[in-house]
Amino acid sequence: MARSPSRAPQRLTAVRRYLEALQVNAILVTFLPHVRWLTGFSGSNACCIIRKSSAALITDGRYRTQAKEEVHGFKIFIAATSIFEELKVRRLISRSARVGYNPSVLRVGELENLKLLFPTVRFVKVRNFIDDLVSIKDETEIRKIRKAVSISDAVFRSVLPLIKPGASELDIAAEIVYQHRRRGAEADAFEPIVASGLRGALPHARATVKRIARGELVTLDFGCRYEGYHSDMTRTVAVGKPASRLRRIYDAVHKAQQRAVDAARPGMKGSDLDSVARKSIASAGFARFFPHSLGHGLGLQVHESPRLSALSTDVLQEGQVVTLEPGIYVPGVGGVRIEDDVVIRHWGAEVLTTAPKDLMIL
Amino acid sequence: MARSPSRAPQRLTAVRRYLEALQVNAILVTFLPHVRWLTGFSGSNACCIIRKSSAALITDGRYRTQAKEEVHGFKIFIAATSIFEELKVRRLISRSARVGYNPSVLRVGELENLKLLFPTVRFVKVRNFIDDLVSIKDETEIRKIRKAVSISDAVFRSVLPLIKPGASELDIAAEIVYQHRRRGAEADAFEPIVASGLRGALPHARATVKRIARGELVTLDFGCRYEGYHSDMTRTVAVGKPASRLRRIYDAVHKAQQRAVDAARPGMKGSDLDSVARKSIASAGFARFFPHSLGHGLGLQVHESPRLSALSTDVLQEGQVVTLEPGIYVPGVGGVRIEDDVVIRHWGAEVLTTAPKDLMIL
Numbered sequence: 186m187a188r189s190p191s192r193a194p195q196r197l198t199a200v201r202r203y204l205e206a207l208q209v210n211a212i213l214v215t216f217l218p219h220v221r222w223l224t225g226f227s228g229s230n231a232c233c234i235i236r237k238s239s240a241a242l243i244t245d246g247r248y249r250t251q252a253k254e255e256v257h258g259f260k261i262f263i264a265a266t267s268i269f270e271e272l273k274v275r276r277l278i279s280r281s282a283r284v285g286y287n288p289s290v291l292r293v294g295e296l297e298n299l300k301l302l303f304p305t306v307r308f309v310k311v312r313n314f315i316d317d318l319v320s321i322k323d324e325t326e327i328r329k330i331r332k333a334v335s336i337s338d339a340v341f342r343s344v345l346p347l348i349k350p351g352a353s354e355l356d357i358a359a360e361i362v363y364q365h366r367r368r369g370a371e372a373d374a375f376e377p378i379v380a381s382g383l384r385g386a387l388p389h390a391r392a393t394v395k396r397i398a399r400g401e402l403v404t405l406d407f408g409c410r411y412e413g414y415h416s417d418m419t420r421t422v423a424v425g426k427p428a429s430r431l432r433r434i435y436d437a438v439h440k441a442q443q444r445a446v447d448a449a450r451p452g453m454k455g456s457d458l459d460s461v462a463r464k465s466i467a468s469a470g471f472a473r474f475f476p477h478s479l480g481h482g483l484g485l486q487v488h489e490s491p492r493l494s495a496l497s498t499d500v501l502q503e504g505q506v507v508t509l510e511p512g513i514y515v516p517g518v519g520g521v522r523i524e525d526d527v528v529i530r531h532w533g534a535e536v537l538t539t540a541p542k543d544l545m546i547l
Numbered sequence: 548m549a550r551s552p553s554r555a556p557q558r559l560t561a562v563r564r565y566l567e568a569l570q571v572n573a574i575l576v577t578f579l580p581h582v583r584w585l586t587g588f589s590g591s592n593a594c595c596i597i598r599k600s601s602a603a604l605i606t607d608g609r610y611r612t613q614a615k616e617e618v619h620g621f622k623i624f625i626a627a628t629s630i631f632e633e634l635k636v637r638r639l640i641s642r643s644a645r646v647g648y649n650p651s652v653l654r655v656g657e658l659e660n661l662k663l664l665f666p667t668v669r670f671v672k673v674r675n676f677i678d679d680l681v682s683i684k685d686e687t688e689i690r691k692i693r694k695a696v697s698i699s700d701a702v703f704r705s706v707l708p709l710i711k712p713g714a715s716e717l718d719i720a721a722e723i724v725y726q727h728r729r730r731g732a733e734a735d736a737f738e739p740i741v742a743s744g745l746r747g748a749l750p751h752a753r754a755t756v757k758r759i760a761r762g763e764l765v766t767l768d769f770g771c772r773y774e775g776y777h778s779d780m781t782r783t784v785a786v787g788k789p790a791s792r793l794r795r796i797y798d799a800v801h802k803a804q805q806r807a808v809d810a811a812r813p814g815m816k817g818s819d820l821d822s823v824a825r826k827s828i829a830s831a832g833f834a835r836f837f838p839h840s841l842g843h844g845l846g847l848q849v850h851e852s853p854r855l856s857a858l859s860t861d862v863l864q865e866g867q868v869v870t871l872e873p874g875i876y877v878p879g880v881g882g883v884r885i886e887d888d889v890v891i892r893h894w895g896a897e898v899l900t901t902a903p904k905d906l907m908i909l
Contacts, residue, residue, distance in 0.1 A: 228751060246838030247750040250878050266858065288656035293648075293672070296655050310655070359728030362735075366721035371753060373724075376734040388609040389590060391733060476608030496628065516612050 209285035216290040285311035320490040321504040333416035334537040340364040354379035358392035374408030385520035399425040419524035437469035449534035455497030480508040571647035578652040647673035682852040683866040695778035696899040702726040716741035720754035736770030747882035761787040781886035799831035811896035817859030842870040
């Protein structure tokens with residue numbers, strides 16, 4: 186179980202700074218990763234209400250003990266019925282308040298429910314500023330991500346001997362999830378992807394009963410959680426010597442990925458970094474086979490700000506942790522993806538993932 | 548990878564029947580488990596638009612190949628930018644349409660985005676009727692759930708030898724997730740709960756590095772996914788002879804769980820079934836230590852309709868699959884939960900979970 190972050194008071198202060206700028210009396214936080222970032226609470230049902238002079242976490246009876254253990258600096262309320270009802274019962278929102286909420290997470294029905302419970306309150310959309318705050322990691326957070334990355338790196342090495350003709354994708358996924366926990370991870374970041382041969386052309390294939398054959402490429406995309414923070418890595422390996430066409434695909438992805446690593450720096454737009462990798466892949470003739478974005482922020486969520494895509498207007502900042510994961514997927518042929526987790530430093534990208542990127546022929 | 552359900556055409560027909568009753572020209576489905584139920588598509592980004600004469604699935608470029616493999620009976624569109632933009636580009640919503648959406652899943656920002664894209668369209672809230680349709684399983688679905696349950700049952704038996712003094716909770720969680728995949732599951736239904744000793748008083752404790760000691764109870768709550776469908780089971784076992792107080796807690800939960808199994812039948816309100824277990828626990832003197840609901844529907848989601856809680860107005864129907872999982876959690880003492888998955892049949896509850904419920908002393 187993760188302990189409450191020691192940075193919780195600074196984070197609360199950082200959020201409170203927005204009360205005035207956004208012209209609201211309170212900010213309602215319903216998105217669980219944001220609740221966790223603010224309070225340390227890791228349960229599955231909660232919201233926070235933050236006012237100038239008070240801050241409260243509301244959860245339900247299942248989490249009475251856990252909330253007391255995890256949360257400091259917030260008053261804790263256990264909802265008798267629903268967490269929104271409890272806001273009313275406990276008078277945590279004053280009758281004439283303007284309350285800011287995040288429209289990208291609050292559901293239409295939830296907003297209606299709030300308006301029914303608080304007919305005199307103005308609920309106002311505010312931009313998702315917590316995403317921006319969350320994206321900048323302090324060194325304590327980076328240490329947790331680094332640990333999660335090192336666990337996954339070790340797991341990658343430990344499963345290599347299993348990747349051979351006749352092994353099923355699920356056998357390898359089973360070993361990944363087992364080794365994650367044996368090496369101290371709390372959980373997988375997501376269900377491991379193990380995609381061999383033609384299935385490598387499905388960017389988000391899960392592991393199946395398919396057995397690996399000689400000459401195939403195998404893409405492994407997996408990650409874990411350590412004290413709430415995630416790793417996310419991808420490597421593509423060859424089982425026996427691959428056909429020259431697959432080798433060309435591999436080299437194109439490898440080059441594009443390395444170019445992205447070399448180019449990343451604070452102040453750069455997410456779309457520009459995406460473009461570095463995309464142009465590299467295009468110059469190798471595979472432009473139309475890279476159908477996803479270059480990467481994404483990583484932290485308490487597996488996917489968070491900033492976005493590194495062709496349309497992203499996010500600007501990279503020091504302290505952000507992002508994935509760099511170009512891929513090429515050719516239907517009927519196969520696919521390759523290579524993904525590192527990197528910290529944006531003032532001088533560029535510090536690569537956390539240590540697994541080799543030269544093609545491994547097993 | 549799950550194949551598209553053979554029942555997809557009937558499901559589409561069932562949804563279309565609501566067009567007239569709800570007085571809409573189209574129904575927009577954005578909730579992924581509903582998209583999967585309707586179309587067979589198992590990717591992570593998609594929506595459907597269902598009209599009288601056409602039905603379309605919109606996803607993104609990562610899923611081009613996968614969507615073709617999984618989806619039948621729907622036109623497939625690959626979004627150039629966002630899936631909602633694609634609705635506009637492909638003119639999948641006519642200018643004067645009334646389009647029904649589910650306010651309990653659509654986000655405020657998504658609705659605004661839709662209104663901007665389609666200024667002449669009326670977007671109207673419709674009740675969550677798909678939840679009701681999804682809750683009634685056909686025999687093909689029940690077969691998949693039964694298979695998922697049997698995998699988890701076998702995993703329970705296989706981890707019993709590991710539950711002994713000195714083993715950590717994470718060691719046991721590692722074995723559960725490994726064995727799930729070795730026995731053919733696609734994934735875990737959720738991160739396994741392994742809670743020993745005093746941690747058993749946290750209803751939703753995850754596994755930690757804590758080591759098991761003699762005399763402790765250990766609660767294991769886990770499940771897996773098979774062809775998209777889930778299992779969810781809980782057993783509490785004793786490591787060595789437990790204190791008489793723990794034994795009394797166990798017996799109270801066991802009795803309450805069995806009473807719920809015996810009472811369940813079609814036509815019964817969810818709140819009434821919850822009450823059967825709750826009264827049983829209260830009569831043993833533990834009323835205030837059962838802080839959660841009795842159970843929930845189970846299928847493509849781990850938690851779905853119907854709800855079995857004190858406030859539930861859902862009425863049990865033949866073909867629904869639900870969990871029955873009362874628990875008692877006494878801070879500073881420990882906890883017990885016992886959970887079966889059952890199918891509601893015309894004659895009562897068919898219990899799918901086969902692991903013993905008499906207290907096992909390991």
